[in-house]
Amino acid sequence: MTSAAPEIASPVGVVAGGGAMPFAVAESLAARGITPVLFPLRGACDPARVAQFRHRWISVGQLGRAMRLFREEGCRDLIFIGTLVRPSLSEIRFDIKTLRLLGSVIRAFRGGDDHLLSGVGRLLEQDGFRMVGIKDVAPDLLMPEGCITRAWPADNAKADIERGRAVLAALGPFDIGQAAVVIDGHVVAVEDIEGTDALLARVARLREEGRIRAAIGRGVLVKAPKSGQDLRFDLPTIGPRTIAGVAAAGLAGVAVIAGNTIAAEPQAMIELADAKFVFVMGLSA
Template sequence: MTDSLPQLGNKVGIIAGGGTLPFAVADSLIARGVTPVLFALKGACDAARVAAYQHHWLGLGAFGKLLRLLRREDCRDLVFIGSLVRPSLTELRLDWGALRVLPAVLAAYRGGDDHLLTGVGHLFERYGFRLLGLKDVATDLLMPEGCLTRAAADAVVEADIAKGRAVLAALSPFDIGQGCVVIEGHIVAVEDTGGTDELLRRVAQLRANRRISAKPGRGVLVKAPKAGQDLRFDLPALGPKTIEGLIAAQLGGVAVVAGHTVVAEPQTMIEAADKAGLFVIGLRS
């Protein structure tokens, strides 16, 4: 419901990584009458698609340049969205603005991805910007509660989902991933820095190597944000590519936490899942 969303300025800055989500957020803002300005990260954001929007290109580490552009564009509200491989400090080309806050950058790097993103978010807030999440700007991109597909979960799958959520809750303090695969009570794989796509590739390889005895079509990918995670950053994501990975891994479907998971191209995703006989479930948070 848009009447419960915060009042936005005339413009919202989108720090845009890879994938389709930055553009989906931009379109959602346009539908609300708000102008999106994309600050596209070099090497990550889709150059062909970003051209359709007001945008600026930025290298990682160009913090000073970004601050200048944000002020020039009068973007006080910001959203971080899109995939990005975490760079090492030696890969960053820090400008003078970044060097001035280097101690804070170094402190942010001493931890997992959530710690890093939260630390970077605090930097922007220090300079007077407001960091928003998808629940603030694009609720239409968040997973709803319930089963979205013709296929549904049986009792075995429901038990697997419960175990998967328990595993993710236990791993949350270590900030290592937001997903795991459970097949008939067995924890088969846990997400790490490789992300969900790599997790599903590993499961597919385990199938190919006959390391999984369960028949094809059994098992579930469970995704959930970490306990205590800043929900403005790095929410679990789901989309057509996830369905492709589930098919290759010969799993039965996916269950994610409703309201705390981003969904890219939902119609395409659901159609692909239905065609493959997979379930897609939004869990109560």
């Protein structure tokens, strides 16, 4: 599911978590003549980089304050982007607006990240805002279809890619993760709450321990949105760190769904992949 209307109203509110992606989105918007207003989440977003943009700080659990600030800044269209370690309900200080919606907030927390984000998004839309996705505001940040590196997947890697896609499709309804590693037809690891970097580190450790005996340069990291996922939220992301992890894990490459995966720092990612003889492939949805 994506946002219903591609006509974006300026300014756009960027609810910003950690990492580089909120700033890449803001820069993409600005380059197209759309004013970005960052709403960085306290404790997650980099204050030094936030200062370069028009911004208003917000906190998790302060829905009432956030909605007031969105309106003050004239932001009807909103996008969630960036990383965030999910707090427990007991750690959040709710404002009065959030307390009034507490039943809905608790229901949103009872599920994976996609369930949580889409639940919060629905609450905002009920108050007159519109949630949009990367496809709407920064399509240039999405992975294209085809191989974008000098290295290409061999036949064994293509078979691993298909197995990885099938595994992720089966796991999707459980809202577990968006990545799997397949080596010579064997599913050796799937992503959990630790994320993709930890998944790849685990594969590297299993190789060091002799638990994975396949030759270096075999196997693929496959990433895909969860089946039924609201594609405005929590799209899979790859970047230079992903490539470094793939190389350290001794894999041949990474395959993702084109148009539904964010490519962070694409030029640096391609250069590192070429240096490490790793392929990066965008798959047809």
